[in-house]
Amino acid sequence: xxxxxxxxxxxxxxxxxxxxxxxxxxxLTLKELTIKKMVLLFGLLSLSALxxxxxxxxxxQNQTTQDSQAQAIQYGLDMAARVYCFGILGTAFTxxxxxxxxxxxxxxxxxxxxxxxxxxxxxxxxxxxxxTEYKHIKQSLRSRGMTVGPFSMTFLIPLLVKSVRWSELLxxxxxxxxxxxxxxxxxxxxxxxxxxxxxxxxxxVTVSLIGTMYLS
Amino acid sequence: MSLQVTDCQFVCDQQTITASFDLKPGATxxxxxxxxxxxxxxxxxxxxxxQEGFSSxxxxxxxxxxxxxxxxxxxxxxxxxxxxxxxxxxMHTPREELLFCxxxxxxxxxxxxxxxxxxxxFCDIAALADQPLRTLSGGQKQLVALACCLVMESRYLLxxxxxxxxxxxxxxxxVQKLRQLQRTRNIGILLIDHQLSYVTDWVEQWLLIEAQCxxxxxxxxxxxxxxxxxxxxxxxxxxxxxxxxxxxxxLHFSAGAHSIHLPTFHLPAGGLIGITGxxxxxxxxxxxxxxxxxxxxxxxxxxxxxxxxxxxxxxHMSWIMQNPQDQFIAxxxxxxxxxxxxxxxIASYLTQLRLEEKSRMSPFLLSQGQQRRxxxxxxxxxxxxxLLVDEPTYGQxxxxxxxxxxxxxxxxxxxxxxxxxxxxxxLLQAFCSQIIDFNLYLTEDAYENTQPKRQAIRDFSTxxxxxxxxx
Numbered sequence: 001x002x003x004x005x006x007x008x009x010x011x012x013x014x015x016x017x018x019x020x021x022x023x024x025x026x027x028l029t030l031k032e033l034t035i036k037k038m039v040l041l042f043g044l045l046s047l048s049a050l051x052x053x054x055x056x057x058x059x060x061q062n063q064t065t066q067d068s069q070a071q072a073i074q075y076g077l078d079m080a081a082r083v084y085c086f087g088i089l090g091t092a093f094t095x096x097x098x099x100x101x102x103x104x105x106x107x108x109x110x111x112x113x114x115x116x117x118x119x120x121x122x123x124x125x126x127x128x129x130x131x132t133e134y135k136h137i138k139q140s141l142r143s144r145g146m147t148v149g150p151f152s153m154t155f156l157i158p159l160l161v162k163s164v165r166w167s168e169l170l171x172x173x174x175x176x177x178x179x180x181x182x183x184x185x186x187x188x189x190x191x192x193x194x195x196x197x198x199x200x201x202x203x204x205v206t207v208s209l210i211g212t213m214y215l216s
Numbered sequence: 217m218s219l220q221v222t223d224c225q226f227v228c229d230q231q232t233i234t235a236s237f238d239l240k241p242g243a244t245x246x247x248x249x250x251x252x253x254x255x256x257x258x259x260x261x262x263x264x265x266x267q268e269g270f271s272s273x274x275x276x277x278x279x280x281x282x283x284x285x286x287x288x289x290x291x292x293x294x295x296x297x298x299x300x301x302x303x304x305x306x307m308h309t310p311r312e313e314l315l316f317c318x319x320x321x322x323x324x325x326x327x328x329x330x331x332x333x334x335x336x337x338f339c340d341i342a343a344l345a346d347q348p349l350r351t352l353s354g355g356q357k358q359l360v361a362l363a364c365c366l367v368m369e370s371r372y373l374l375x376x377x378x379x380x381x382x383x384x385x386x387x388x389x390x391v392q393k394l395r396q397l398q399r400t401r402n403i404g405i406l407l408i409d410h411q412l413s414y415v416t417d418w419v420e421q422w423l424l425i426e427a428q429c430x431x432x433x434x435x436x437x438x439x440x441x442x443x444x445x446x447x448x449x450x451x452x453x454x455x456x457x458x459x460x461x462x463x464x465x466x467l468h469f470s471a472g473a474h475s476i477h478l479p480t481f482h483l484p485a486g487g488l489i490g491i492t493g494x495x496x497x498x499x500x501x502x503x504x505x506x507x508x509x510x511x512x513x514x515x516x517x518x519x520x521x522x523x524x525x526x527x528x529x530x531x532h533m534s535w536i537m538q539n540p541q542d543q544f545i546a547x548x549x550x551x552x553x554x555x556x557x558x559x560x561x562i563a564s565y566l567t568q569l570r571l572e573e574k575s576r577m578s579p580f581l582l583s584q585g586q587q588r589r590x591x592x593x594x595x596x597x598x599x600x601x602x603l604l605v606d607e608p609t610y611g612q613x614x615x616x617x618x619x620x621x622x623x624x625x626x627x628x629x630x631x632x633x634x635x636x637x638x639x640x641x642x643l644l645q646a647f648c649s650q651i652i653d654f655n656l657y658l659t660e661d662a663y664e665n666t667q668p669k670r671q672a673i674r675d676f677s678t679x680x681x682x683x684x685x686x687x
Contacts (some may be wrong), residue, residue, distance in 0.1 A: 100308070122306055129350070133542070139507075140543035142530035145598045158545045165541075165580050169303040172265050176298075177306065177313075178291025178320040178368060186322045188315040 045087040053080035099124055105191040115181045122170050126163070133159060217241060217278060219262075219294070219372050219404055224273035226261060228254030229573070234273070237423055237431065241371060242402040244418055246409060248437060249425030250613045251585025255408045256299065258425070259374045262406075263296040277372070288321065295370035299377045299584055299611070301357035302539070310336070310352075310360045311345040317367045335363040339393060353496060355386035362393060375407040377584075379414060380611045383495035383639050387414055410613050412441055441614070448618050451625060451647050460520075461485035461601055461633040462506075467514035469505050471498025477659050478502075478514075481652070483635075485601065488628040490644030491637045493654030499637040500538065502654070503604045506635075507535060519601055534598055538606040540591035541580060549582070550575040553594050569593055584611045592620050596627050603627060603634045609643060621647045 056079035060072040103121055106112040137155050141148055148154050219239040226233055233254050239245055247255050260266045262275055264282050275282050277293050285293065298304040307313040314332045323331070336342040339359045344352060349360065358378050365373055375394075379387045391414055398405055409415055422437040424430040432440065462483040469476055476498045483489055491499050504510035508529040516523045518532050526532070537543050546552040549571055553562050566572040569589050574582060579590055592608050605624060609617035617640070625647055628634045638644055644651050 100312075118306065125306075125308060136537065136542040137545055139530070139535060140537070140545055142528075143534040143536070143543075143595055143598075145530075145534075145600070154545060157547060161544075161547070161578065161580055162541070166303060169298075169300075170306060172260075173298070173304045174306050175265060175287060176263055176291065176296045176304075177317050177364060178288050179306075179316075180287035180320065183286065183288045183320075184322050185319050186325055188319055188325055188328050190325065 041087070041091060045084055048087075049080040049083040052083050053077065056080070101189075101191070104187070104189060108187065108191050109193060113181065114179075114185065118174065118179070122167075126166060130159070133162060219275075219277050219406075220279070221262070221275045222273055224258075224261070224275050225271045226254065226257060226269040227271060228252075228257045228269055232271070233258075233425060235423070235425070236273075237421075239372065239404040239406055241404045242398065243420055244398065244405045244407070245421045245423060246407045246415060246419040247423045247425055248432075248440075251410075251611065251616055252583040253425050255425055256376055256583060259296060259376050259406075259408070263294055263374055264290050265296070291368055292321065292370060294372045294374065295365040295368050296374045297358070297361050297365060297376060297378050299380070300539075301354050301361065304361055305349050305357075308348055309346050310341060310349060310363065313349065313360065314363060314367050317364050321368070331367055335366040338366060338397070339363045340389075355382045355390070355495060358382065358390060359393070362390070362397075366397065369401075370403070371401075372404045372406070375405065375409075377408050377410070377611055379409060379411070386495060391415065391418065410611070410617075412437065444614055448615065449622075451622065459485045461487070461518065463515070463517040463520075465515040467505070467512060467516060469498070469501060469510060469512040471501040472496060474498075475659050476502065476654060476657050478652075478657050483633055483650075485633050486628055486631050487633050487650065488625055488648045489633070489635050490641075490648035490651040491635060491654065492639065492641055492644060492651060493658075495639075497654045497658060499654055500606055503535065503606060503635070503637065506602075506604060507533060532600065533602045533604060534595050534600045536592055536595050536603070536605045536608065538610075540587040543591055543594075544579040544587075547578055548576050549579050549590060552579050552590060553597070565593065585613070585616060588612060589616065589620060592623060596623060599630075600632060603632050605634060605636045607638055608636060609638060609640055617643060 053076040055076075057072050057076035060075040061069075100121060103112070103117050107114060107117040134155060137158055138148075141154065218241070221235055221237050224235045226235075229252065231254070235258060237245065247258070249255055254269075257269050260268070261270050262282065264285070264287075267283075277285075282290060282294065305313050307316050311332060314335055315328060318328050318331060332345075333342070336345050339362050341356065341359050341363065344356060344360075349357065352360065361378070373394075379390060382390065394405065395418060397403060407415070407419070416434055416438065419434070422432040422434075424432055424437075424440075460482050462481075464478055464481040464483070466480070467476075467478040474497075491502065493499050501510055505512045506516065506523070506529070508523060508526075518526070523529065544552060546554070550562055550566065553565060562575075563572070566575050571582075571586060571590060574586070579587060582590065588608065588611060592605070595603070603624075608620050608624065612620065621636075621643060624634050624636065636644065636648065641651075
């Protein structure tokens with residue numbers, strides 16, 4: 001499984017051209033997305049990149065008053081390219097990896113403790129329920145003839161209490177399904193790091209190294 | 217070879233209970249007692265989930281103390297099916313949940329798919345295997361829970377009111393599945409249920425939870441139930457005032473694959489109206505229509521005002537939801553009742569609810585039955601023209617169900633129109649001035665034109681949600 005290595009590369013953001021290379025590299029991975037999603041993604045990215053470009057431009061102009069305009073534009077482009085790169089790296093990661101798979105894999109490769117792994121999964125399970133809960137509380141308050149602003153503390157208390165309560169119930173449910181963090185367990189899906197994956201890591205590292213040395 | 221409980225002493229609500237019984241493989245026993253009497257506490261102790269309240273005695277399986285077993289070993293011996301179907305799953309879909317069970321048991325991965333398929337097909341839920349658990353109905357969730365017990369291959373099952381939230385048909389289906397499972401696998405079953413009629417020909421012995429645990433046979437329990445019912449005061453159904461509170465004409469709305477078409481109804485202020493119909497037919501959806509939360513066609517008028525022109529539905533309605541936990545907003549029971557009120561007359565109210573000792577506890581820590589009483593009570597203080605109540609008596613013993621209905625009837629007498637959605641037809645017949653059976657108004661073809669803006673917006677927002685999640 002191609003894992004968090006995409007994130008590792010994203011720390012290597014020293015030179016602009018390396019970033020462009022990475023973009024091309026990752027667009028290939030983006031075949032997983034539909035055209036509609038691609039357009040939306042690039043639209044959003046371009047918007048923020050444009051913003052960052054001008055921020056970079058003006059910042060540079062203010063910093064060094066005597067320098068040429070070309071250098072300022074260069075700096076702006078540099079910043080904008082970074083936005084694209086981060087965006088695409090992120091998408092490449094989420095488009096190819098399911099969160100459950102990632103957790104399973106971490107558990108099997110990096111020996112992430114099962115308690116933590118399943119806790120994490122449960123948290124992702126619960127997150128989508130929160131908006132519904134928020135709505136319930138709002139309706140409950142209205143049913144009692146009260147209206148409260150959207151950011152009132154009144155919402156916070158029941159939500160907090162409920163989260164704690166859920167975690168208790170969930171722990172009970174897991175125990176009654178025979179979940180024992182200390183015991184040996186088998187895995188329905190196994191994840192291994194294959195030669196391909198090592199090759200991929202190697203490629204990424206060399207490309208970024210060469211890029212930093214020669215293209216800056 | 218049996219589950220043996222010997223002089224097991226535990227405390228629930230300052231009351232000490234001593235239980236002694238044994239359960240042989242293939243046998244069925246049931247526990248009977250008022251809500252909040254410690255039935256769930258006993259189950260939690262037996263399932264090894266908590267020692268809370270336990271003081272002395274022993275509970276063993278095949279002469280081995282349940283507490284000495286490892287979690288893994290215990291799970292294959294004894295399984296608990298929870299009261300609330302919403303909070304008993306750890307994974308995303310039924311298939312993942314079943315795989316999780318098998319992983320916990322350390323079953324070889326190559327055997328897993330077959331076992332999962334077997335369990336799914338036994339419970340008739342193969343079609344639901346990859347649907348998110350959140351989207352399933354209460355009955356379907358309980359079937360998934362049953363499938364989990366199946367793959368765990370537990371020899372004893374503890375069922376904590378597994379049928380409480382289900383309609384007649386689904387209940388019968390679940391009971392039938394359980395009996396079939398019991399016959400083929402020789403499983404010992406211990407269950408809690410308030411509705412005796414579904415299980416009387418199945419349960420061999422009833423255990424009455426009191427200070428000393430008494431055991432009764434079938435006739436005994438029916439006689440007891442009869443005695444309790446006779447003790448209950450006969451409700452007086454008063455003819456409501458002529459003033460009209462809610463007017464419905466030619467109302468169409470969709471609920472799932474079908475739609476409901478209601479003809480003209482004049483519902484008077486002070487009326488107590490029951491609404492019944494099979495699970496998923498759209499009873500709760502009807503309440504949402506009234507609350508402006510679901511698209512509809514037709515006319516609905518509250519106090520002569522068309523609700524389509526009223527901005528805020530809650531100004532003339534209160535809604536008591538199905539799950540009491542969805543509505544609690546305060547940190548203590550007393551505060552829960554006090555919300556929105558400044559008066560201090562709560563003490564007597566608490567006594568009436570038999571919750572006076574718990575006034576400082578969090579509402580979430582009450583038993584399921586107590587939570588429901590509190591939820592209903594906390595909405596009765598607001599003077600409002602229309603009160604919508606969704607399944608108020610689920611998980612209650614007869615006495616308390618009766619009490620809740622009495623509270624609602626009193627509310628109706630003060631001039632409020634109370635609409636009650638419930639599966640419990642006998643109860644509705646005893647209290648309500650009119651019963652609307654939704655089964656009569658079902659139209660099969662989905663109503664196409666009710667896709668207004670709101671629906672489209674919701675559709676759009678879920679799509680955006682999909683975009684940002686993994687595919």
